Amino acid sequence: MMNERYARHITLAEVGKEGQEKLTAAKVLVVGAGGLGCPVLQYLVAAGVGTVGIVDFDTVSLSNLQRQILYTENDIGKNKALTAKSRLAALNSHVEIKAYPIPLELNNCLDLLSDYDIVVDGTDNFTTRYLINDACTKLQKPMIYGSLYKFEGQVSVFNYNNGPSYRCLFPQPPTAGEVPNCNDIGILGVLPGQIGILQATEALKIILKIGDVLSGKLLYINVLTNDTRTIEITKNKQIIQSIRSKKLELVSTQDCTFIETISLSDIHFQEDLVWIDVREEDELPYLEFSQLKKIPLSTLSRNVDTIPKMDKKIIFCQSGIRAKKAIVLLEAQQITNCVALKEGAAQLQSWIHQQL
Amino acid sequence: MEITFKYHGRFTDLFEKKKEILSVKSRTAEALRKELEGVDVRFRESVYQLAQNNKIITGNDPITAAEVDVFPPFSGG
Numbered sequence: 001m002m003n004e005r006y007a008r009h010i011t012l013a014e015v016g017k018e019g020q021e022k023l024t025a026a027k028v029l030v031v032g033a034g035g036l037g038c039p040v041l042q043y044l045v046a047a048g049v050g051t052v053g054i055v056d057f058d059t060v061s062l063s064n065l066q067r068q069i070l071y072t073e074n075d076i077g078k079n080k081a082l083t084a085k086s087r088l089a090a091l092n093s094h095v096e097i098k099a100y101p102i103p104l105e106l107n108n109c110l111d112l113l114s115d116y117d118i119v120v121d122g123t124d125n126f127t128t129r130y131l132i133n134d135a136c137t138k139l140q141k142p143m144i145y146g147s148l149y150k151f152e153g154q155v156s157v158f159n160y161n162n163g164p165s166y167r168c169l170f171p172q173p174p175t176a177g178e179v180p181n182c183n184d185i186g187i188l189g190v191l192p193g194q195i196g197i198l199q200a201t202e203a204l205k206i207i208l209k210i211g212d213v214l215s216g217k218l219l220y221i222n223v224l225t226n227d228t229r230t231i232e233i234t235k236n237k238q239i240i241q242s243i244r245s246k247k248l249e250l251v252s253t254q255d256c257t258f259i260e261t262i263s264l265s266d267i268h269f270q271e272d273l274v275w276i277d278v279r280e281e282d283e284l285p286y287l288e289f290s291q292l293k294k295i296p297l298s299t300l301s302r303n304v305d306t307i308p309k310m311d312k313k314i315i316f317c318q319s320g321i322r323a324k325k326a327i328v329l330l331e332a333q334q335i336t337n338c339v340a341l342k343e344g345a346a347q348l349q350s351w352i353h354q355q356l
Numbered sequence: 357m358e359i360t361f362k363y364h365g366r367f368t369d370l371f372e373k374k375k376e377i378l379s380v381k382s383r384t385a386e387a388l389r390k391e392l393e394g395v396d397v398r399f400r401e402s403v404y405q406l407a408q409n410n411k412i413i414t415g416n417d418p419i420t421a422a423e424v425d426v427f428p429p430f431s432g433g
Contacts, residue, residue: 036433124433147430149365154430169412170429174403187432218412220364220427231427232411283397319370321401 002094006048019208020048026207029053029113031104031132032122033080035192036146036199038070040120043200045088049207051096052088053116056080057103067189104128106250109135118203120144122196126173130251133158133166137243142215144202146195151188151224153195156214156233157202163215164235171239173251175325191223259324260339262314264347269355274311276338277345278326279318285349297322297329304333316341316348357381360423367426370398385413388424404428 002020009015009023026049030037033056044052060068060075060083068080075083081099088097100112104123113119113135121143123129129145136143142160146153158166198219205211218231267273277287278297295303297317307313307330315323315330315338323340330338341348362375382388385406393400405412405428408421 032433034433122433124431126429126431146433148432149430152365152430169405170403172403174429185432192433218427222364229410231407231425234412234414318397319401321398 002048005092005094009047014210015208019210022207022209023048023204024050026118027051027053027116028118028120028203028207029055029116030120030122031055031128032124033068033070033084034058034064034122034124035067035148035187036196037080037120037122038068038084039193039196040122040146040200040203041084041088042070042091043197044203045092045095045097047200047204048092049095049203051098051116053098053100053112054081054084055100055102055104055112056084057101067187067192069193104131106131106248110139110248113139113141116141118142118144118206120199120203121146122199127251129166130173131248134243134248137165137167137240138248142206142213144199144206146192146199148187148191148195150185151191152220152222153191154221155195155198155202155219156217157206158215160206160213160215164233165240165243167239167243168236169218169233171236175321188223194221194223259327261320261324261342262339263342264351267314269352272311274308274313276307276313276315276326277317278315278322279345283318283345285345287345287349287352289352297326300326300329301333304330304335307335309335309337311337313338314341315339316343316345318344318346320344357419358422359419362423362425364425365428365430367398367402367404367428370402383419384415385417385419386415388419402428 006020009020010017028044028049030040033054058080059077060071060080062076065071070084070087079101081101085097085099109131119132119136119141121129121132132143136159143158145156145158145166202214205213216233218233220229220231273291275292277292277294280296315326317323320340320342327338327340358377358379360375360377363371368374380388380391382391404426407425407427
């Protein structure tokens, strides 16, 4: 029966019975059972990877169903790891599937990862991605990375055979609000499917020891332009040594924080609003109007007392990035009712002239 | 020299274009980063990597290509 199920694998000279046995013996942990995790899990389980772990504390929502193809309308509100486990068990009852309906955190990360040969990154935030990367670097386990932006995707394998780590590509995470995730910006539903299948492919290649693993290379795909590139990444020994020698710690990106934004086209200038300019004093264009307060981001934390708590506040800068950072900082100080202006100061200046 | 900067991910939204030609003086990757960050706050405020000829360039890597890719980290999963 096993031979029949995996006949199309076994027929391949590069896989054969021996390769299929390697798959049966392999243990893969998939962190995140969302857009990327769903196709990864389906193909790994279908391929007969012997033990598959699923980490996800989140529940299924209606907006997930556009791309997270393991779930149905009946699953809304249910935990993703547990739901995925039951769906995958029906696909292949010979695979041992372990569901962890918990968040991956500092205190459980090393223990969870140490039970597996390969870790697949299906996360949607930088805090967890850096945690997985650093733990994999310490444990010397490959991390199969995938990430998305609207119509673009990236895939790579980090920490494989002492190769580069994710920090060799991006040593430090972006700051709060700098890189929005799928929930904020949208994603073409098929894209996580494509990227997830590439991640699953890398997992099979590593287990079977065939082909060229994407270690030291970043595969970049733009599905709108069909631009596909493989970018070389250089290993940074100092960074890897630093991760291995330090205690595992969380990076505080707060990139999961949802920051409300507003566009100028949705604002009435005469509204009772407080505008806060968080640019530094020497930045142009110079703006002056009655409801404006100028508090550079660099001085914001010591000027929180000057900000009215009740009024609706629109925070702006040159591009919107510092405005989002300012809101994270203000919310930490219990200053709420803040929205970030999508546009920058130059567009605001033109808009004000039109309003007057 | 003139370099075509090709933007990816969030940078296409931030610059509202997919590519642009900029005149720069820098001859190495690190100098180019500093030059870009000195003239445009969007570079200064963002995490990104530069690549030429499909290779990430850092530090003293010389700028030899007429086209440089700007890759920010992607998030979504």
